[in-house]
Amino acid sequence: MIELRNIRKTYGSGASAFTALHEVDFEISENEFFTLLGPSGCGKTTLLRVIAGFETPTAGAVLLGGEEISLLPPNKRPVNTVFQNYALFPHMTVAGNVAFGLESLGKPKDEVRARVEEMLELVQMLHLRDRPIAALSGGQQQRVALARALAPNPRILLLDEPLSALDLKLRKEMQVELKRLQHETGITFIFVTHDQEEAMAMSDRIAVMKGGRVHQIASPKALYDRPADDFVASFVGESNFFPARIMSNSDQGAVLSIPGLGEVTLKGETHDTGDVTALVRPEHIRTGDSATSGLILEGRLENAMFLGIATLATVRMAHGQEISLRIRNTHDAPPPTEVGSTITMSIPPKAIRLVRAVSA
């Protein structure tokens, strides 16, 4: 439904020019919960502002339902925003804020009133409709901001890190709430965040961005299981990276050699021979009695952090490399805790992913 075609955004000119977005090109479909994920300064907010109309792209086009809207001002776009600090009008009541968009569109009074009521009902704020904004808590302001942005029934709702000001418990509640709202309204949500857990929990698809470029667009599961490169892998979840080499391809699969760890056959896979980066998630490494197949390794426990559900351990190999492990804590198999003890581990071949190396 919304298409971004080769969007580039450059600020300034000449030597001081700064390009915030490099040829961003993808589309988002109807009724999708789409997340822009990346560290601060990755261009995710700029991209959101381009879609909202607060920034004009230097090059490229924004198409909504096939129509170019790149040059339309924000007040002519059927797109509404929930701002990071909510930007609620402090001189109006809750209802006044929610009515603002409808009034600007010149809707008749009865319709405005009914719609405001409906929206406040939706976010469970109807009982506070006549309160001034200053009298609301952070979570309540968040709900009003949502109701205000949803009231004009936009085709797309943009959310700029809307949960970042809330405490952890409220944030979890609002995540569920946002999913519910998106489901009930059927509006496309474009959500900006730097919190990968939040992105994973809520999104249908995630675009991982860095330095003004989109590194990968995929569903949360695909992003985690099949990251396109080492940046995506390290930003989404925890990772062990090993410099490695594809030695050959046989009918069994590709033969991968990891210096210091050994050789393993990646069954059913074919890769070009040469240097690669191998990724293994800490929770996919087995320890103790179950460490029986694949690459079997030994190392010295450097430290162990008890996290409740799991223990996060760092093991140093004989050749010096450190490996992170996440060991599930179960009642019958206590995790290793004695620093300096020898740990036996195994990496199943299926747990190894080859990723592009883009980070230094």
Added chain:
Amino acid sequence: MQGIHEITLHSDAEQAQERQDRRTRWLLSSPALAIIAVFSIAPMAIILVYSFLEPGKYGNVVWSFSLDAWISVFAERDIFDGTLGLADAHLSIFWRSIKLSLLTTFTTMMIGVPMAYYVATRAAGIRNLLLFLITVPFWTNLLIRVLAIQEVIRKDGLINTVLLNLGLVQEPLQMLFTDFAIGFGMTYVFLPLMVLPVYAAVERIDFRLVEAAYDLYASRWTVIRRVIFPIIRPGVIAGSALVFIPSLGEFVIARVLGGGKNLMLGNLIALQFGQGRNWPLGAALSVTMLVLIISVLLIVLRFTKGRING
């Protein structure tokens, strides 16, 4: 190809937008700029031009170029032999103006800095009340304040009455119409100009720094000298400039409390446009005052900038 086409399309639109935006901003600025240009900036230009003309007989000017006004700012032509000597009368007025202004700056600093510090370190309620009490006289008509001072320091005013009743003096002291009266008046009137910027600076002090200094075995005096004062120094410098500059240009206080004999630069200038009837000289003196003040301003700016960056 299509990409290139779009680039030009967007940057054109953006540029047109920016041009429109700039036009609007200039349009919104124009009424204020017009008023200030005509009634504040242009007169400065006129005064500069007038300082190079000849005086007319009954005030005003004769339109012919002359450096006489500028020469007579600093020099005097002997009426008998026509030789040039230093203009003692002018120089002594310059000197009195600078001396009184420096003295006023110093006194307001000695009073205003502790006062600002005290006010800024009170609890919020008292602090706002005290701040309000400092602000009220500041916004009170200058003449009322001058009048009030005059009533206190007159021969039969409050101070003399108290002193006589206590038997500390036999004769009432002559305070009105002296340099003391001018200095006292200026200190009274300009004190808030010192207190307010210093107050703002003290308010910004992070008192955890003071705690840290005490924690590191500093004495109270060391804390004042090495932690508190360096932080409020920019405020003190700003306050000094705010006091010194209007002191140098003061007219009303010197006129009323100085009694017309103890002239300051402002009175000398006014005299040239009144009884003196030498507009070019008045203009030249005005330009001189302006240059003096701008130099002080520039020095202070340079000084505070270095302080803040360093």
Added chain:
Amino acid sequence: MADRSFDKRRIPGAGLIAALAFAVLYIPLVILVTYSFNAGSRIGKWEGFSLHWYGVAFRNEDIQSATLLSVKVAVIAALVATVCATLVALATTRGQGFKAGRFVQLAVNQPLMVPEIVTAMALLILFAVIKDATGYSGTGYLIAAHSAFCIPFAFMPVRARLQDMDTNLEAAAADLYANAWVTFRRVTLPLLWPAVLAGFMLAFVISLDDVLISEFIKTAGQETLPTYLLGQLRRGITADVYAVSTILLAVSTAIVTLIFVINRKKKPGL
């Protein structure tokens, strides 16, 4: 509140100096106000409470006309200055890309950098030229001069408020389909209003207080309240001047109080 615990903020002597300074600031004003209610005419000799001098001042036609002129000039000049200052503040504080903004702000503050006596003399010359050319000798000169030096005072609170204001509020209005005018009318102006009012009141007080510039540019027969008082001061004062001064003092105190209250309330929530 005995000084039992160690007060890290304390500087010995600061409280004493502050107390003395407050006393010196207020004693003369208190005396002035007190003697405006004196029944007798001699200052320094209390002869009982009376509103006599207020009556005298009230019936004095010179004071009446001077007050009228002062208020007229102050209202018009403050209005002109506030409108101009608000427009220029809107032009120079919102958004980027206005490179001349700094220069414009500097120009707006120019009247603050020139000593009053110089401005007074310069305007004297300018108005003499205009008077020669046009023959006009009305209150326009006072209003024009006051408008100019009031602009920076009206500008200060408005600019400060605009700089504090969250630009996202205007973005949010645009996002919610409001055009530029609706955004200004429904969001910017209501939030700016207290500062505009404070600016107006500051400009009003500044205009009302001006002695020096008015004294030199007024034409024959024109007296503002301060120039009238200056004239009286030169002649030797009668107690009705105390009464007028007390009223002026009350007016400016009331206005300063109002500005304080407005500033206190200016942060609703966000």
